Amino acid sequence: MRISRRDLVKMGLAAGTALSMPSAARAQAAPTAARTVRMVKGGDLRVFDPIFSAALITADHGAAIYDTLFSLDSKLMPQPQMVGKWDVSNDKKTYTFELRDGLGWHDGSPVTAADCVASIRRWGQVAPGGQLLMDRAKDISKKDDKTFTVTLKERLGLLSDILATVSTPCLFIMREKDASGPATEQVTANIGSGPFKFNEALAKPGASFTYDRNDQYVPRSEAPDGLAGGKIAKVDRVIWDNIADEQTAIAALQSGEIDYFEQPSIDLLPMIESDPSLELQVLDKAGEDMYLRVNFLQKPFDNVKARQAMLHLIDQESILRAAFGDPQYFQTVTSIFGNGTLYSNDENTGWYKKGGDPERAKQLFKEAGYAGEKVVILQPTNVATFSNASQILAAALRKIGVNAELAPSDWGGIVARRANKGPIENGGWSLFITSDSDFVFGDPVGQVTLAANGDKGWYGWPTNDEYEALRAQWADVGTLEERKALARKMQRIWWDFVGDLRLGQFFSPVARRKTLTGLIGMPTIVPMWNMQKV
Numbered sequence: 001m002r003i004s005r006r007d008l009v010k011m012g013l014a015a016g017t018a019l020s021m022p023s024a025a026r027a028q029a030a031p032t033a034a035r036t037v038r039m040v041k042g043g044d045l046r047v048f049d050p051i052f053s054a055a056l057i058t059a060d061h062g063a064a065i066y067d068t069l070f071s072l073d074s075k076l077m078p079q080p081q082m083v084g085k086w087d088v089s090n091d092k093k094t095y096t097f098e099l100r101d102g103l104g105w106h107d108g109s110p111v112t113a114a115d116c117v118a119s120i121r122r123w124g125q126v127a128p129g130g131q132l133l134m135d136r137a138k139d140i141s142k143k144d145d146k147t148f149t150v151t152l153k154e155r156l157g158l159l160s161d162i163l164a165t166v167s168t169p170c171l172f173i174m175r176e177k178d179a180s181g182p183a184t185e186q187v188t189a190n191i192g193s194g195p196f197k198f199n200e201a202l203a204k205p206g207a208s209f210t211y212d213r214n215d216q217y218v219p220r221s222e223a224p225d226g227l228a229g230g231k232i233a234k235v236d237r238v239i240w241d242n243i244a245d246e247q248t249a250i251a252a253l254q255s256g257e258i259d260y261f262e263q264p265s266i267d268l269l270p271m272i273e274s275d276p277s278l279e280l281q282v283l284d285k286a287g288e289d290m291y292l293r294v295n296f297l298q299k300p301f302d303n304v305k306a307r308q309a310m311l312h313l314i315d316q317e318s319i320l321r322a323a324f325g326d327p328q329y330f331q332t333v334t335s336i337f338g339n340g341t342l343y344s345n346d347e348n349t350g351w352y353k354k355g356g357d358p359e360r361a362k363q364l365f366k367e368a369g370y371a372g373e374k375v376v377i378l379q380p381t382n383v384a385t386f387s388n389a390s391q392i393l394a395a396a397l398r399k400i401g402v403n404a405e406l407a408p409s410d411w412g413g414i415v416a417r418r419a420n421k422g423p424i425e426n427g428g429w430s431l432f433i434t435s436d437s438d439f440v441f442g443d444p445v446g447q448v449t450l451a452a453n454g455d456k457g458w459y460g461w462p463t464n465d466e467y468e469a470l471r472a473q474w475a476d477v478g479t480l481e482e483r484k485a486l487a488r489k490m491q492r493i494w495w496d497f498v499g500d501l502r503l504g505q506f507f508s509p510v511a512r513r514k515t516l517t518g519l520i521g522m523p524t525i526v527p528m529w530n531m532q533k534v
Helices: 008-020 056-065 113-123 128-136 159-163 246-255 266-273 304-313 316-324 358-367 384-399 411-417 438-442 465-471 480-497
Strands: 036-040 070-072 078-080 083-088 094-099 137-144 147-152 196-198 208-213 237-241 278-281 288-294 375-380 404-409 431-437 501-506 510-513
Touching: 036 246, 056 196, 056 208, 078 083, 078 159, 094 113, 113 128, 113 137, 113 147, 128 137, 128 159, 246 266, 246 510, 266 278, 288 304, 288 316, 288 384, 288 438, 304 358, 304 480, 316 384, 316 501, 375 384, 375 411, 384 404, 384 431, 404 411, 431 438, 465 480
Parallel strands: 036 237, 375 404, 375 431
Antiparallel strands: 070 078, 083 094, 094 147, 137 147, 196 208, 208 237, 278 510, 288 431, 288 501
């Protein structure tokens, strides 16, 4: 998911360049089936740079081939990952980080402090937590090849939490020469220092991507614990197969052609449960919140009344039933901080009404001066939940006289198109549906969708200076109760200007063969280390 100033054509060319480059090494001999895992992910990988894009599939790609300075453990606490030792000065304004031994890039060169400095600076251009860090940084510089410092103008007690964020884009460390460009230009190399290598020679865009175990990777000595601890690749190869048709994917899972299917529709769960060779597993116990992003730059949603109309139009129960079927897998959500975080609250939620209020929505569109402009909803045809929800949304808009049109494509196409800031006639868009872990909505510093900083923000580009002034205070608030009070103030303003809209919370299991074990369940990231076939 992240900011592109380029249009779809340029993005397509950049992605094509990344995959058409000649490989420096031949593909290694194919591992045995017992040492190979085949996965069908929730969409098609189109953008490979996990700083350029915050798409979850791109973050999973990033987690495989790159590494991070800090990572969250199973208790969601930050732990050193690439960092070996670190300390902070008495005035809490200078942090010194020393890299652990054994870190090397896939091209054979060592990871250095200069790589880390360049990566932090590039990430800091687009990630909300990174932007906060850059605003407060007096200097970020290397001390020697293994040591770098972050010197602050004012204290930032959440620094290690910010560096360990799982709110995409995560801080994946890249080579200095890759990270030296702006975050708005996609890195075309796929060379990291992580536990897997991207196999350029076997890349088949639209069909499959292959990752090979990095034999030179030196994991931490600690046992795996969430995303922290030792990242041990227990298989030789992982292949992401792109199978858009669900029935075909399930048939492949049942026959053993694939080992993992990320987003089965709820109506397919009974079939999966009845198969003795398959198992359902909820990896993110926090659940996911589905939400609707609104384009602030184009009519009609450049008008706050039109955005407020959507608040009243949304019928969460209807959308959730269409997307997930069985109520045991979903519930409504009205807080911008999610349902299960410390900061979930009911401030300014009087707009919520079971079934919605179409007449109020119609009146607000009229007050907004809506004159029949086309409203384009990006519809991911290979993500059944979002596709079904998009159709319900389009029908509700048409029912109150809005000229709504679905723009079907696969998820990869939507990841590309949503970066377009232009009008509809130039390939732009009005609305699209996506989701994130409920957990990340408790982090307004790091969660990109909780920013309202216009051009510096995420797709939809909401802007509200009063809200942003409150969000800037988050890192300095000292107690939990003070943060809860601040969260209520932020939510009151958010629902007035309508930064985006919540569509509900769901708990979506992955389907896997019982022979695939060791999957690590965490918010946002699905790591490929630790899993194995038995």
